[in-house]
Amino acid sequence: MTPEVEHTDVGAYALGLLEEDDRRAFSAHLAGCPSCTAELTELSGMASVLAGIDPIEDEKDQGKEHTGEIPHAEVIDLLRRKKIADRRARRGTFVIGAAAAVTLVAGGIAVGSVISGGEGTAPMAHSTHSPAQESFEEGTPIAGTGAPGVSGGLVLEAKGWGTHAALELKGVKGPLECELVAVSKTGERRTVTGWAVPAKGYGVPGSPRALYVHGGTALSSGDIDHFEVSTTSGKTLLTVKI
Structure with missing residues (x-):
């Protein structure tokens, strides 16, 4: 890795392939x-x-002894290609929780992962927008009521399994640990997602970029009264009434 940390090292980091430094x-x-x-x-x-996948045997090498292992970098590359192709072909609809398969042609082995579906061979690239930001910007936001200086909103999408929520949050400084919680009409609370806010914060002077996160809850949108963005210390930063 160069002195400037590369975005493309996400795959290597996820697989534990980076050196300690x-x-x-x-x-x-x-x-x-x-x-x-x-x-x-x-x-x-x-x-x-990946840890549990057996060595791949190429069709042209059938009958021959094969002792190779699946190259982790190639799998990460395939996953990214599928994600990029899906964004281009299905822009306007973000799919979370869909089971997709990456087919490794050499061995005919399908590796499942919770990523966007779709086929394609687009070159690996780094998007300037996260999936959460794309989902938020492509939907219809519901504005929330924030604590002093805090603003934000949610984009909701009904799913067969429940509700997908994409959050935009501005005006927060850290260090903080936060959660997005769905509160049902009966008072039941379900955590949608959690994250940490670094000291520099989001959507504040010196760090103007908003925070975007997303997640899901089994509650249907019709059963939800409101959403809350709260710190782990119990302070409510934003309330979004549905």
Whole structure:
């Protein structure tokens, strides 16, 4: 890794392939990069999946002894290509929780992951927007009521499994640990997602970029009364009435 931390090291970090110094540098980078944090979430399950896959046998080498292992970098590349192709072909609809398959042609082995579906061979690239930001900007935001200086809103999408929520948050400084919580009409509270706010914050002087995160709840939109953005210390930063 160069002295300037590279966004493209997300896959290597997720698989534990970085050297110790690079791993520490990238961990620090994650605290201030929502897009890398979102991509890491999508790829985080791959390490355990890859660990249990047997060696690949190419069709042209059938009958021959094969002792190779699946190149982790190639799998990460395939995952990213599928994600990029899906964004281009299905812009306007973000799919979360859909089970997709990356087919490794050499062995005919399908590796499943919770990523956007779709086929394609687009070259690997780093999007300037995270999936959460794309989902928010492509939807119809519901504005929230914030604590002094705090603003934001939600874009909701009804799913067969519940409700997908994309959050935009501005006017917060850290260090803080926060949660987005869905509150049902009966008072039941369900955590949608959680994150950390670094000291420099989001949507504030010196750090004008808003925070974008997303997640899901099993509650249907019709059963939800409101959403809350709260700190782990119990302070409510934003309330979004549905």
